[in-house]
Amino acid sequence: MKILVCDDEALARDRLVRLLRDSDDCEIIGEAENGREALQKIELLAPDVVLLDIRMPVMDGIACAEELSRLPNPPAVIFITAFDEHALAAFQVEAVGYLLKPVRKDQLNEALARASRVNRAQLQHIREQSNDEAKPEARQHITARTHRGLELIPVSDIYYFLADQKYVTVRHLRGQVLVDETLKDLEAEFGDRFIRVHRNALLATHFLDGLESLAGGQYQVRFRGIPEKLVVSRRHLPQLREKMQSL
Known part of the structure; x- marks a missing residue:
């Protein structure tokens, strides 16, 4: 053994x-x-x-x-x-x-x-x-299995989580990986650092740069440091605006 x-x-x-x-x-x-x-x-x-x-x-x-x-x-x-x-x-x-x-x-x-x-x-x-003192805090890293082996992604380096069928894409400072987790579980664990802006997306609040309007009254969010932009659903727009005002 x-x-x-x-x-x-x-x-x-x-x-x-x-x-x-x-x-x-x-x-x-x-x-x-x-x-x-x-x-x-x-x-x-x-x-x-x-x-x-x-x-x-x-x-x-x-x-x-x-x-x-x-x-x-x-x-x-x-x-x-x-x-x-x-x-x-x-x-x-x-x-x-x-x-x-x-x-x-x-x-x-x-x-x-x-x-x-x-x-x-x-x-x-x-x-x-366990008692309150012994309860663990949220993870500081996300683990993903890739062709390079077991990768540890610091949560502080993550721009967003994006759900696609059974996997979640983790976009981070050095690229992206797939993890077999659910947005619901990730939101429950990291809800103080990420905000849901769509049924399939959680965004890191410390990387938010601003909102842009689109045709038809829709909006998309900008990030600091990367060109990607993600659409914000009407349902989650008020909460996102409120959050950005407090940052």
């Missing part, structure tokens, strides 16, 4: 490595300090299991696991938490390990024996049961 250890604390990573070192069934193939680095190493190393801390800078464990859940063949995930036992008990869902720091060897072995994939329903359960 190939294992990747991800924790922002070197001492915590070292402890997990020591616990696993004597096991004949386990091979430590890499370490990471945050979720973003973990995603990159998972793409390269293809571990069977990821031991994943929840509270980390850059990208936390929940956000990392969400990205992994979208992969065709994600590794199993075992969360390593600093939550108290009451919160930990609320997180216990079948086939996924949640271990309390400091991790004990018998607990780790048991979790490895029953580890399996994290799915979106389980992640939602974590969010609903």
Whole structure:
């Protein structure tokens, strides 16, 4: 069983490595300090299991696991938490390990024996049961699989999300990628940074440059930095105007 250890604390990573070192069934193939680095190493190393801390800078464990859940063949995930036992008990869902720091060897072995994939329903359960302080913030990156491998697109670099049938185009500073997500989910997660201007489009408010009128009383929006313009529906025009006045 190939294992990747991800924790922002070197001492915590070292402890997990020591616990696993004597096991004949386990091979430590890499370490990471945050979720973003973990995603990159998972793409390269293809571990069977990821031991994943929840509270980390850059990208936390929940956000990392969400990205992994979208992969065709994600590794199993075992969360390593600093939550108290009451919160930990609320997180216990079948086939996924949640271990309390400091991790004990018998607990780790048991979790490895029953580890399996994290799915979106389980992640939602974590969010609903955790307290406000522990709830993760919106992702800082969008993950897309392209011919170059696993690409991480900073949300701050995204101009817009544009839905087209089952995929969403993500237009960003360096080009565009396709992701298998829905505008509804993206709007729910990033609604404070993006605004819906059409049933098939979410625009980043910090890239908005202005409105232009078209024939027939329609409008289109301009962006700073790119020539593309997108049509604004009549339904969403008042909300967009109100938003632009506050920028």
